Amino acid sequence: xxxxxxxxxxxxxxxxxxxxxxxxxxxxxxxxxxxxxxxxxxxxxxxxxxxxxxxxxxxxxxxxxxxxxxxxxxxxxxxxxxxxxxxxxxxxxxxxxxxxx
Ligand SMILES: [Zn+2]
Numbered sequence: 001x002x003x004x005x006x007x008x009x010x011x012x013x014x015x016x017x018x019x020x021x022x023x024x025x026x027x028x029x030x031x032x033x034x035x036x037x038x039x040x041x042x043x044x045x046x047x048x049x050x051x052x053x054x055x056x057x058x059x060x061x062x063x064x065x066x067x068x069x070x071x072x073x074x075x076x077x078x079x080x081x082x083x084x085x086x087x088x089x090x091x092x093x094x095x096x097x098x099x100x101x
Contacts, residue, residue, distance in 0.1 A: 007045065008033055014086055015052035021070075022057050023079040032058045036066040036084075036091045048088035051080075066091070067098035074099070 011033055018025050020034075034053035037043030040063060053061070057076070061069045070077040077099055081092060 007050075011047065011050050012052050014047070015083065018052060018083055019054035019057050020051040020080050020083040021053055021061070021076045023083060024054055026054050030055055034058050034061065034066075036087055038063050038065055041065055046088075047086060049091065051084050051087060065094075067094040070095055071098040 008031075009028070012028055012031055016025070017028065017031065019031065031052055032055055034051050034057075035043045035045075036049050036051060039045075043049045043065075051066075066080065070080060077095060080087075080095060084092065
């Protein structure tokens, strides 16, 4: 699995150093790679499963899938759908669907 500096840099650049959950802009040392679908739940290191998240948001999200964590957080969910445009469609759809149930 590639979880190296170049992958981090690539995803941070793609997302413009913006946390997709709180929409804040951060220096790279305050950012982390977040798996939309956690690795423990079968998610991998594909760019379509990775987003830029600040350390605070990543800590709050923990090991939950993004759709479970965002279901009760309309503000963060809206940010994710606005800024997480490189996320796979099926994962974006899971976030939208979880909010309705
Ligand atoms: Zn954040």
